[in-house]
Amino acid sequence: MKRFLIILLVLFYNIPLWAQLKSPEEYFGRKIGSKITPHHRVLEYYKYIASQAPDRVKYEQYGESVEGRPLYVFFVSSTKNIARLEQIRKSNMSIVGEERDGSILEDMPAIIWMSNNAHGNETSSMEASMMTLYELVNPKNSKMQAQLENTLVIIDPCLNPDGTERYNNWQNGILGVKYNPNLYAREHAEPWPGGRYNHYYFDLNRDWAWQTQVESVQRMKIYNSWLPHIHVDFHEQGINAPYYFPPAAEPLHEVITPWQREFQAVIGKHNAKYFDEKGWLYFTKERFDLFYPSYGDTYPIYSGAIGMTYEKAGNGSAGLGVYTNEKDTLTLVDRAIQHHASGVNLVEVVSQNAHRVVEEFKKFFRQAQEGELSSFHSYVIKYEAANEGKLRALMELLDKNKIKYYAAEGVFKGVDYSTKKTVSYVAREKDMIIPGNQPKAALVRVLFEPEAKLVDSVTYDITAWSLPYVYGLEGIASQTKVSSMKPYSLERVDNNLSESYGYAIKWDGFSSAQVLAALLQHDVIVKRSAYAFKLNGEDFPRGSLLLLSSNNKKTDLKKLLKEVGDKYAVKIHSISSGIIEGAKDLGSSDVKTLKAPKVVMLAGEEIRALNVGEVWHYFDHQLQYPITLVNPKDFARIKWEEVDVFIMPNGNYSFLKDKGLAEGFAAWVRKGGKVIALEGAVRQLATQSWSRLKPVKQDSTQKSQDSPLKAYSDRERESLKSYTAGAIYKVDFDATHPLMYGISRYYTLRQSGTLYDYFKDGSGWNVGYIKEGALMSGFVGYQLSKKIKNGLIFGTESVGAGTIIYLTDNVLFRNFWESGKQIMANAIFQVD
Numbered sequence: 001m002k003r004f005l006i007i008l009l010v011l012f013y014n015i016p017l018w019a020q021l022k023s024p025e026e027y028f029g030r031k032i033g034s035k036i037t038p039h040h041r042v043l044e045y046y047k048y049i050a051s052q053a054p055d056r057v058k059y060e061q062y063g064e065s066v067e068g069r070p071l072y073v074f075f076v077s078s079t080k081n082i083a084r085l086e087q088i089r090k091s092n093m094s095i096v097g098e099e100r101d102g103s104i105l106e107d108m109p110a111i112i113w114m115s116n117n118a119h120g121n122e123t124s125s126m127e128a129s130m131m132t133l134y135e136l137v138n139p140k141n142s143k144m145q146a147q148l149e150n151t152l153v154i155i156d157p158c159l160n161p162d163g164t165e166r167y168n169n170w171q172n173g174i175l176g177v178k179y180n181p182n183l184y185a186r187e188h189a190e191p192w193p194g195g196r197y198n199h200y201y202f203d204l205n206r207d208w209a210w211q212t213q214v215e216s217v218q219r220m221k222i223y224n225s226w227l228p229h230i231h232v233d234f235h236e237q238g239i240n241a242p243y244y245f246p247p248a249a250e251p252l253h254e255v256i257t258p259w260q261r262e263f264q265a266v267i268g269k270h271n272a273k274y275f276d277e278k279g280w281l282y283f284t285k286e287r288f289d290l291f292y293p294s295y296g297d298t299y300p301i302y303s304g305a306i307g308m309t310y311e312k313a314g315n316g317s318a319g320l321g322v323y324t325n326e327k328d329t330l331t332l333v334d335r336a337i338q339h340h341a342s343g344v345n346l347v348e349v350v351s352q353n354a355h356r357v358v359e360e361f362k363k364f365f366r367q368a369q370e371g372e373l374s375s376f377h378s379y380v381i382k383y384e385a386a387n388e389g390k391l392r393a394l395m396e397l398l399d400k401n402k403i404k405y406y407a408a409e410g411v412f413k414g415v416d417y418s419t420k421k422t423v424s425y426v427a428r429e430k431d432m433i434i435p436g437n438q439p440k441a442a443l444v445r446v447l448f449e450p451e452a453k454l455v456d457s458v459t460y461d462i463t464a465w466s467l468p469y470v471y472g473l474e475g476i477a478s479q480t481k482v483s484s485m486k487p488y489s490l491e492r493v494d495n496n497l498s499e500s501y502g503y504a505i506k507w508d509g510f511s512s513a514q515v516l517a518a519l520l521q522h523d524v525i526v527k528r529s530a531y532a533f534k535l536n537g538e539d540f541p542r543g544s545l546l547l548l549s550s551n552n553k554k555t556d557l558k559k560l561l562k563e564v565g566d567k568y569a570v571k572i573h574s575i576s577s578g579i580i581e582g583a584k585d586l587g588s589s590d591v592k593t594l595k596a597p598k599v600v601m602l603a604g605e606e607i608r609a610l611n612v613g614e615v616w617h618y619f620d621h622q623l624q625y626p627i628t629l630v631n632p633k634d635f636a637r638i639k640w641e642e643v644d645v646f647i648m649p650n651g652n653y654s655f656l657k658d659k660g661l662a663e664g665f666a667a668w669v670r671k672g673g674k675v676i677a678l679e680g681a682v683r684q685l686a687t688q689s690w691s692r693l694k695p696v697k698q699d700s701t702q703k704s705q706d707s708p709l710k711a712y713s714d715r716e717r718e719s720l721k722s723y724t725a726g727a728i729y730k731v732d733f734d735a736t737h738p739l740m741y742g743i744s745r746y747y748t749l750r751q752s753g754t755l756y757d758y759f760k761d762g763s764g765w766n767v768g769y770i771k772e773g774a775l776m777s778g779f780v781g782y783q784l785s786k787k788i789k790n791g792l793i794f795g796t797e798s799v800g801a802g803t804i805i806y807l808t809d810n811v812l813f814r815n816f817w818e819s820g821k822q823i824m825a826n827a828i829f830q831v832d
């Protein structure tokens with residue numbers, strides 16, 4: 001008997017732990033989707049699975065969100081594949097051409113990457129991911145275990161934990177015992193700013209290429225160290241929509257390969273078969289295109305993967321359950337089940353085609369290296385000393401995206417970005433070249449070609465983003481192959497300052513504004529010259545900064561200047577005399593002392609969260625200068641005597657419709673206040689009695705020869721005649737105006753046709769304007785294109801002793817519009 005008990009004990013303790021594996025329902029004691037699972041508990045379950053099946057699940061923390069929540073990826077596969085995880089990664093990067101010492105495995109598994117909750121209020125994907133994780137390691141699912149022999153699944157449970165928890169905490173805080181499915185119930189109306197966005201109100205699903213946000217930077221670092229073969233991004237759409245899965249809608253960028261198109265269709269048909277069996281509604285080939293490069297489906301595609309988005313009805317208004325227009329109840333339980341089904345189906349179809357998936361991935365990078373994915377052989381960026389800061393910023397973006405660049409040598413023939421004409425160009429010292437034949441060739445093409453071809457003008461996002469325009473740099477899209485591969489670099493700025501009468505800083509880029517912001521916060525007295533001048537044989541543009549040692553004795557000026565100058569790669573120049581060649585002397589009353597302005601912005605209901613976030617992030621992380629955010633309901637509580645600058649991003653400003661509040665606001669402006677208004681805020685200010693800004697009046701007479709008889713089925717395309725999602729225009733401007741100090745050229749992103757009449761008779765300053773033929777890149781409907789000409793987009797107006805700065809286009813668009821950052825800095829510091 002004793003021997004029998006010993007045998008039982010031995011058998012018991014040798015039962016594999018994963019045989020006792022708990023499903024999410026067993027672990028939480030409830031059905032997944034019956035409640036919203038907090039982010040930390042989702043990670044708890046993931047780690048539980050990893051602890052129970054350590055030979056088949058590994059995980060890695062790749063970073064933290066702004067608010068300090070951990071970011072993880074989990075690797076799931078067969079015991080064999082998990083044991084050689086790093087070997088698989090190196091083998092894959094050898095295929096890409098990024099790993100010199102790695103050898104390519106003969107039995108290389110297909111790598112599938114699943115991303116969840118880029119939008120925090122689209123809750124079903126993170127919930128579903130737990131079900132998918134369990135099924136991947138479920139010991140009873142022998143079919144799945146066989147599929148993992150030739151596939152490796154990487155799951156990111158939550159790309160946006162800060163937005164996710166903002167939404168989850170709100171939902172869980174207001175729900176009763178049962179959810180209320182009526183759409184008018186409070187649980188279906190998120191409070192501002194909603195959970196969709198990250199801490200700074202950025203849409204992380206539009207930040208893959210630009211990487212302005214810390215979550216994106218950290219995620220792309222690990223993503224680009226793996227470069228999976230398949231990437232799926234799980235999302236939600238409106239509550240009345242069915243399920244969406246690939247193939248995607250047109251337009252598909254030309255660089256997308258036949259295989260990438262073909263296998264999207266294969267995946268879609270495989271998923272459709274399962275959905276048909278269940279009687280679930282779905283649609284394909286509509287709405288979600290593959291063009292804009294910074295999505296979770298397009299960026300992977302341009303990096304060699306089969307990139308896809310899956311969209312289930314839901315979103316922030318869905319909650320745990322909501323009535324649709326058809327009076328069905330859409331529940332989180334059902335939403336999670338369908339996303340889970342799509343995830344499992346994806347693994348199955350990829351496993352069935354694993355060898356082909358890997359072989360086509362190899363083909364993609366072979367074509368990339370041989371230049372077969374390029375429309376131009378290379379892209380030359382001209383070096384200009386005045387734009388070195390912008391060039392450094394471009395280098396940082398290229399490095400983040402693993403795009404290779406070199407020193408340019410030789411003669412290049414191609415399209416000049418500024419004129420769109422074919423030219424020949426002899427490379428000069430410090431010119432940069434980005435080859436079209438490199439691992440990231442497809443992404444290079446998409447980011448740099450002067451104008452991408454649109455096969456369908458019905459697009460989901462902006463249609464132009466060519467980086468030379470974004471950064472305000474001169475360049476050539478060249479048909480000349482790269483012959484030299486010399487490394488490119490710019491000299492490290494190392495300021496070695498001696499005691500001097502004073503110091504000067506060129507105002508020639510956003511980095512100069514960053515230096516100014518730092519100096520003002522250290523109570524340094526900084527002057528600026530409204531005139532261009534020469535110093536020690538070098539040209540200094542308008543707006544350049546001047547610092548007198550005698551005015552700054554309380555600060556270790558030399559030490560501080562070195563510190564901030566080196567940090568932002570800005571050269572500090574010594575001044576030996578108060579006499580300035582070509583400008584007023586330092587003691588002149590015309591050499592203005594710049595003030596450290598106190599800046600305020602409304603942030604709350606009715607102000608568009610995305611645009612608030614752009615300004616907030618700009619101040620917090622880029623300019624690194626304080627800004628006070630105020631709830632709109634507290635507008636009347638602002639101590640205006642303490643405010644110098646009031647920023648108005650796009651939104652609805654109801655205080656302008658309140659007579660008392662509007663008059664008080666106008667009184668503050670007249671006493672010397674400065675307002676910076678962007679986009680829709682400009683239109684609202686233009687309605688005020690004291691504003692002389694007026695929209696351009698469009699001729700309403702019928703000039704078109706189009707037939708009045710239109711097909712109802714063409715109504716969407718008909719509307720595009722007066723539409724642009726976002727196109728790039730060249731801006732002509734007054735370079736002597738402080739709003740444009742440090743700007744040598746500027747291209748604006750137009751997302752509407754709104755233009756304003758030129759100020760006349762000295763009523764205001766016409767600073768930036770669009771002339772006829774200014775369209776550089778992107779789609780604009782032909783009726784609208786006739787109207788976008790000869791109008792004001794940037795201007796200033798004096799109101800009493802105060803100033804209104806009108807920026808009708810968004811100069812901080814998604815915070816990747818690099819050249820616009822200088823305009824905003826000028827508006828804050830330079831404009832009187």
